[in-house]
Each structure stands twice: as C-alpha cells, then as structure tokens.
Amino acid sequence: MTPTLNGRIQSKLFLLLIIAPLWTLVVTPLLVPLVDGSDASMTASYGVVLVNALQVLGWVAAVGILWELLWHALQQRRWEKDWPILYGMLQYVPEGIVAFLIVNPAFGGLTTAGGVPTAAFLVHFITTVLVTWTWINGPHRIFFLRWRFEGGRFV
C-alpha cells in the first residue's frame, strides 16, 4: 500500500466503523460463551456482548488515529514512501496491546459492562484484524475503483 496520512485515517475509520462492525455482528455469538464464563457479574446476552464489542472497535478507531500519525512518520523514513502490507498487519500488534489495556477488566475496563475479558477480546480483535486487513488489501477495490490511486482516501 502507498497511503497518505489522510488516506490512512480515512481507510482505518472506514474499516473500523463499517467493515469491522459487520464482522462483529457475525462473530459475537462466539464471544458470548467467552464472556459468560469469565466473571459472574457479567451478563452475556448477545446484545450486551455486541454493544461492548462495538465499543472496543470505537477505542481502536479513536486511538488508531494517533497510531496512524506514528506509522506515517515511520513511512517517511522509507525511500519508496510505501507501507508494505506486512506492516499493515504487524501494526495491529502494538495497537492491539493498547486496546487490550484500555478495555480489559483487570486494567482500564472502559466499556459499559466494565470491560471485555481477555479471551473474548483476543478472538474478537484478531479475527477483526484478519477480516479488515484482507478486505482492504483486495476486495475493497472491487467497489472503490479510485481508492488505490488516491492514497487510501475516499474524499
């Protein structure tokens, strides 16, 4: 990929506010039992788990904008001013750790149900990264012809 800073942020928000929520709807049934067993105080209905999972995405998106500033700065050190798709995946390791600290009940616990337990977070986060990363590196272009020439921007 060859994103611009603006394009990075737009693409990330597109992924986390559109593609990732769609995936979250699908994966939530798998998260319910992982939340259910983790803590007696947590109610594990589909609705509650979904709402909290979406809040995780909100955190990843919000903090993600700051991360993109860093990734953009690192990109400036590259001759070709590109961002290899491998980096596009690896960048989610530190991003995921920070998100984990924000939402894990043992640390920040900053979702309405008091946080998302570790196993549910891992399943949700890792699968979401795989789905959104795959989407943006391929099928995305089927719908948005100009995207690849516009540094990842939509507008």
Place this chain on the structure above:
Amino acid sequence: MVDPSETITFNPASGQPVQTGPGGGDLTDAMIQTDWWTDQMVADAGIPVIDVPFVSVGGGIGSFVMVNYLRIAGVPKDQIKVLTNIDKPFQTYAFLCNNSQIPVRERLRSDSAATPDNIWGFPGYAIREGWNEKSLKPWWNVFVEPVLADFYTPRAGDVFSSMEKEMGRMGWSDMLAKGQVRMVRRRQGGGYFTILTPPTGTSRTKRIAYRSTWAHLSVGYPGLRYLKDLQEYRETYQDFRRVVNAYEPHEHVYEDLRRRPGVVLVRGAGIVASRILQRLVDDRDKHGAQTLVMHLFRTYRTEPKYDKKWGGGKQEVRHGWAYQGFNVTKASWGGQHRFKLLELEGQERKDFLDYIGGGAHTPRRADWREQIDRGLSQGFYRQHVGEVEKVVPGSDGDSVVSTIKGRDGSLTEIPARYIIDCTGLVGKPQDHRVLADLLEHGGAGENVNGRLDCERNFEVRGAQSAPGKLYAGGAATAGAYYGGVDSFLGLQYTAQQIYLDLASTGFCKTIGPGRSFSHWLKWVRNAQI
C-alpha cells in the same frame, strides 16, 4: 486488389454509404498546411468520413486499458474506434520484451496489481498465479514483499494471456480499424479528424477520415534509442551486427558467444542491462559459454540517492548499480509522491521526477545479485566507468574497439566482439509522425521533459476543439503530473483520469460501487461486457 469503382464504403454508425467528393481520396497540400479543417475540405478531397464519438490511436496496451474502462462505463462498441497497425494490444510490447530477453516465461518488472486486463487491480497476478498453480508461494511473496522478499512480478506470458481473454470479453477486434494513422487535426465546429491510411487494397481511397468528438493518443515509443557514439559507428561502418540495441532482435550475439569464447560490452545500468546480463551469465552456466562481460557505466553509483528536500529514505546502491522496485517509487502511482507531483510545475517538477525515477536503476532480484557477485569474484564480469571517446572496428576484423575516458582523464581501449546498447527507447514526440504533426498543427506543446504537455487529466494542453478534447497516454506524456505513465499501472491510472473526465460530460456512465461490483462479477465469469 479492390476495384475502387466497385466498392462502396459504409459508415458503421449510420449504415449509410459514405459520400465522397470529387478529390482522389488523398490529403491535399491545403489540408496539410491547415491547422483547423472544415467538413467541406475533407469532402472536397474525396476522403470518406466515418463518424464515431471516440477514437483511440495506437491500439497498444494504453488504448486497450482506455477502451476497457469505457466499455465497463457503458459505452457501446459502435461508439469507439481503435486505429492501429497491430492485431493484439500487447504485440509491440511482447516484441520488445522478447528482444530484451524477457520471453513469455520470464518475469516483467511490474507490480502484481498492475493488471491491464482488469481495471480493479484485483485479483492481482500473484493471487491468480497461486490459484492456478496450487501454490502458496506467490501469495506469500506479496504478503511479505518487499520486507522479507523481493517484489513479486508477473510472468510476461500470464499478462499477455489475461489480456487476450479480456480482448474477447470487450469485443476488441470489433472496434479495430487497421492501418497507419497519419495525423489528427482539429475540426472547425468541434472535435477532430483522424486520418488513417488503411493497408493497400483494403479501401477505395488512400485515406479514411474518422470524425470524432474525442481522440485519444497512446502510440508508445517512437523508436529505439542508440547512444550517439554507437549510432555514429553503425552509420559510418554500416555494421549492424556487432553493435546492437537490446530492444532489436540480436539472438545472433548469444548464438555466436555460445559457439566460441568472446567479449561483449554492455552499456547502460537499468533493467534491460540486468536482463541482458542474466542471459549472458545463464548461457555460461547452462550452455558452457565462455563469455567475458565488460560492463560500462557512465555513472557508477557509490552513494545512495537521497535528497532532504523531498523526504527521507535512500535509494539502495550496490556495485555501482542503483536499486528500486519499479521505474518510479512505489508512492508515485497512488501515494504521497503522486500528490506531491500534482502540485509541481516547471523545474521543480523536473527535479522531482528525476528524484522518484531518474537515472538508471534496476529492481532487486536475488538471482541477479548472485550473478553479479559471482561474476566479479570469478572475473567473467568486469566493470568500467567512463565516457566513450570513440568506437572503431578492431584491426583483427572480428571486434569493435571502444576508447573510454575515465574520470581521471586516462584513456582505456576495450575491444569486444559485440556491444549491446541497453540504454532504452526514444521518447521524443518529434520522432513520431502523429505527435510531431500535433506539435506543429494541433496546438500541442512540450512539457518540462520535452514530451506532450498535458493537464492533470491527460487532456493535451492547447489541443482542445470544444466540445471535443484530445487526450494522450503513455510514454508521450512523460514529464506530466504523473510519474509512471509508461507502466501498466500508469496506463490504468491514465485511463481512469480520462474516463472520469468523459463521465463528467455524460459520454459514459460513472462506475460507482454497484456498477463496479456487477462488472467485476462479469469479469470473474468471463462474461461479455
């Protein structure tokens, strides 16, 4: 031969016989000297006129990608004419590839997602290759490139066969009109006349005029470029055997060097030099050739390219060669460098173009680097640096001797049996008949690189004929607001910009997400557009 008195030319748009005037069907002096033509002038000359809204001149990969876009954007076949002297859009390209030692099984220097047969760039050639050959290797390659592996690049043959398939899908051959295009002139009242000289015996008149609202020129490189000293040698001594351009057929060089030991001098340090070198070393490795390769650098790169003005990062150098994935930096196609270039004019644009793609450079490939290392250590590959003073035939009658002036002023003579000029192709519009005519009579001008001056949407500046426009693409536009114009991806970008401009006039539909998706599904099913 076709008997003119028994032939009637039909206008494919109207189905009516084409009316011609009293003239003999050839260009008149008055026409040649007039910048803007009237319908009457053409009729008086007896040149039949065929009406079609969009004409693409060239018929190569640039025309192909352009027309593909328009077809997907809903333009019917009868609204488009491609004027060309080749049957298949990749014909000229394949010819040049083959000569420069990229036969169909070898790999190009092109990104996986630079797909002339597929406007979306998905699936790229790596995904298709992995799928077709049940191999994860190409997939893994694009996943880790260029961090843990060199860039994936497609096999020439795979690109050609994919285009062949797309030709059928869009009805390419139905839109072709064969012949040699002589000129494009503006028409009083709007639009253009494009004059085609059909092959002898195929039409009633010597010329046919295509009257269109829009014209698109994608004519490729005008010719092969020879270094001045080599051109002088060839002309003076009429020796076209020992001194060859890498892009012309020169198989006799390899055949001879396989038969008997010899010295060959390679000039240039770009991708073509890399391929030629590989062929020479492969012949040593596989066929026991005893070739000694002398490699002459005009610029021996010891310091990586770096310019604080344009940003961080350094272009890698090694053993005098400079390394870069593609002909311009990756970000030039759709990233930061593209946006930067859109803002630049004049000398700044020239400087920036030089930064992102100037000078000779070649892609990093492990096998090439290994051959260079081995050649240097075993002595069958030797490097020289300097300017050529003169090139003369050797006294033994079996060689050509180059006198090289080194940087310290010393003179060295390098006798070789063959010299292979790997410095490239000519891009000057003056060397192409249609482009030269456009500069002289069509209102077009030169850009910072001396090529056709274009707007950001590839409209040729000064050549408007409202409501019509003239567009250009490919090598002729180098120096425009875009870096890699003569690459597959650049042709896709160019076509996209032109399509967007045409969509704003209502000539074609906008390819929104819905249309894009449905046409992509058609592509997958190989269904007719």
